[in-house]
Amino acid sequence: MAFADALVQRAFAEWEWFGRDLGRGDKFVAPGGTTTTDGGTAAHPHPRKETVEPYASRIADYWLVQPATEYDRLAKAYGAHLGRLDGTIDIAWSAVFVSYCMQMAGAGRNFPYAAGHSVWIAKSIANRLAGRESAALVGWRPGEVELRVGDLIGRPRGGDASRVTYDNAPRAGWFTSHSDIVVEVDRAARRAFVIGGNVGQSVSKCEVELDAAGGLADPGGWIVQIRNNIPSPDLAAVASAEPARVG
DSSP states (O other), X not given: OOHHHHHHHHHHXXXXXXXXXXXXXXXXXXXXXXXXXXXXXXXXXXXXXXXXXXXXXXXXXXXTTSBHHHHHHHHHHHOTTTTSOOTTSSSOOHHHHHHHHXXXXXXXXXXXXXXXXXXXXXXXXXXXHTTOTTSSEEEEOTTSSOOOTTOEEEEEOGGGGGTOOTTTGXXXXXXXXXXXXXXXXXXXXXXXXXEESSSSSSOEEEEEEBOTTSOBOOSSOOOEEEEEOOOOOOHHHHHTOOOOOBX
């Protein structure tokens, strides 16, 4: 199995586990345990899906792929009252979702596991600008190459959306960002589907637009499509994998 296929299989498995949520709108859990986009009332708010069990503990698994020193630093800063990081902690977990999927698919040392997407966004673009087009991760401008299943798409967000561009990302340092895993491409319909973590407080599947050549043409502020060149994993190791801290 190619690594890209293993990655997509893992992303789909997590999406199924979270209940096959769609779109970037916020998800909550209503009385009775059903997922809803209704946040309830001020007097009786519905909790964010990420904060409710068993989802909160699943997110705790995602956090375990962080390097031990980084996990301990973040746990002390944000989760000291719990002794761990999970979905109830007020800190974004979208990057650790991608890191988890990468590790469980067998990326090994080919992926820079981190709590922020800016790490691999910057590294992939630096590889492209330096002509390292056979590197594990190569960041192309949106529409520059065909988007493929198993690739990532990335963007800055929040206040950094106006500061960070494709050209300055490798020098921008840490910046608030997001990336999703490409799981389906329909070139004829000029659309693709991506799965990401912490999308609407859940693991959600979303649609993005493609151009006629199959490149990313979505108006969502994406600055990079990251070609995934990670080699095929050791399938025996992947089959028995459990989330573990790196380093």
